[in-house]
Amino acid sequence: MPNSEIELAALVGSRICHDLISPIGAVNNGLELLSMAGAGSSSEMTLIGESVDSASARIRFFRVAFGAAENQVLGASETNGILQDYHYNTRWNVVWTPTESQQRTDIRMCFLALLCMETGMPYGGTITVKTSGGKWTLSGQADKLSIDPELWSVLATGQAAIKLRPSQVQFGLLPVIARDAGKQITSQILENEITLSF
Template sequence: MGQSNVNLAALIGSRICHDLISPIGAINNGLELLGMSDDRESPEIDLITESVENASARIRFFRIAFGAPSNTLMGRSEVITILRDVTSGGRMTVAYGPMDDQPRWAVRLVFLAVLCLETSMPYGGRIEASCASGKWTITGHAPKTNADPALWAVLSGAEPDGLAPAHVQFALLPAVADDAKRPVTCDASENTLTIRF
């Protein structure tokens, strides 16, 4: 995937996320108003509220993962909030290590790596993201992993033939990392998965 295609895909991702976050925010505002009424204990309202919160969290996450990269710095609290919200109620937790601000393009790579690990950890688990001397290590720990060899080969540079839409992160991560001059390496075992860049 050439750099121009990666940039175009990122702009499309940014546009979609930007256009979706506004109506979802409006729905959430409407739910807050309904919550102030006498019928605030309605299970239907609770279900809709939970769904809107989940959708909002996914869009904020996708806006970073699939959106346009930049050198803008992202604070630790913002990254942790996005990761917490997107994994809330699920079987996956993400521990984000860096204490200092990180450029958005680096956080983008982290989020893409998280998506790759999440795909390969169907029973849930814990993902840890750390950075030492500018080198990132994203490690997934799970009772049992399911790392598809064909997908993990794409991370190492194999052609992404017949890639399903749910697996686009496996092709995008090495392409984006290559643009940042950061080769991707990965290891997979029964209980641990690691991606480095």
């Protein structure tokens, strides 16, 4: 049995993502077959293909962010691929600077932190992820931020003074996972910059 409710929730997340990726892959294979048959040039087929790619990218990202981490590692190229696919044609540009493989638990926290930063940067911007000596720092620059102080205080305390919405679940999950890993989330918010560290 899982040791905590968080681990159980992570297993649920992994199961959902695992079960969804197969039918999405099947749709993509079907599109390729239709394309080979000469039906792949229409705008409708293009729209379906882009939607399938987007769904696949989201599931891969969410599987790392919300799924079970265990004792796995992810290579830099795989991590970059997930981030590039997930942020393709979005308002955010993410620069992943680590060049070596990293513990999946750390990448999981980074992905959750990215979701937090995107919430604070709803109009887009650039987020740079760095690590040194076991410490991770995410720095986001944007022309305009949208910060809810009560929501961001959850990262420091791990206690929600407000009822979190589904779109805000990362704010409740990140400090719990960080605490289990022996880390503390710190944040600094300036006029056009957000920094998260753990």
